[in-house]
Amino acid sequence: MGNHSDVTEFILSRLTARPELQxxxxxxxxxxxxxxxxxIGAMILLITTDPRLHIPMYFFLRNLSFCDLCLSLIISPQMLLNFLAERKSISYAACTVQMYLSIIFSDIECLLLAVMAYDHYVAIFNPLLYMVTVSRHLCKQLVAAVYAVGVVDSVIHMCFTFRLSFCSSNIINHFFCDVLPLLVLSCSDTHIKEIVIFASMSSTQVISFVSDLLSYVNSISAILQIRSPKGRHKAFSTCTFHLTSVVLYFGTLFFMYLRPTSSYSMDPDxxxxxxYTLLIPMLNPLIYSLRNMEVKDALRKAMNKLLTNS
Incomplete structure (x- = not known):
């Protein structure tokens, strides 16, 4: 793991140093x-328990919700603790685990958004053969491949990042253990690691984003062929909200990772x-679900059942 014998823990910073805002x-x-x-927990439970939502679209949404939930569990507790704690330390091992898991689920979310865009395209372009084209077996294969890519990419990042030396300081100018703040902190030559980051992010973020855009361009082309004005409006509305989520998520990631090291500024970052770690996961259930009549009906049914039983 390289020469890190001088560092047994890291000190995380807060979002702001102003004490009155903590x-x-x-x-x-x-x-x-x-x-x-x-x-997110309610969305996962609703999709799991309601048979009407056991279709590919909601299978992918459940996995996306699971990723959002994991990101919140990985990042938020330590962040909340740092607002109130005098000593904002995190052990070397805990920092390693936090970085490893955050990369996994960030990658999975990127790739799942691309898979969901393809799923929406098939549902719009050929609705009669949708369940045949996007079969249960294909769904499981796609999700398994997405998780495998996330794990492999995270292992690559871990191997390169924690072979660096952290000998001058252990104060991370960030509220969680992320790749870029550790690169800035390292006293090793980070050029190879920067190349790895660029190649990795290009192969996950850029390819996923381009796949999303191509799927939505084809979806819009298919929507324009729908004769019913009501059907076109409903399809356009769905694509608009999904595309908004994609642009927000990938826009923040591109700003963070696809820049030269000389332009890194940890405070804006x-x-x-x-x-992308807290706010977008909170918005995803609204963007992907509450605009959907099937989810609204399932939620209404669950609430009525809960009130009846109570």
């Missing part, structure tokens, strides 16, 4: 964390990280 920010992000746990 408690208000703690309350805000505790609320966001609670909404994430309740909203901390704010950017909040979007």
């Amino acid at each position: 408690v208000p920010l703690f309350v805000v992000f505790l609320l966001i964390y609670g909404i994430n746990l309740l909203g 901390k704010v950017t990280s909040v979007f």
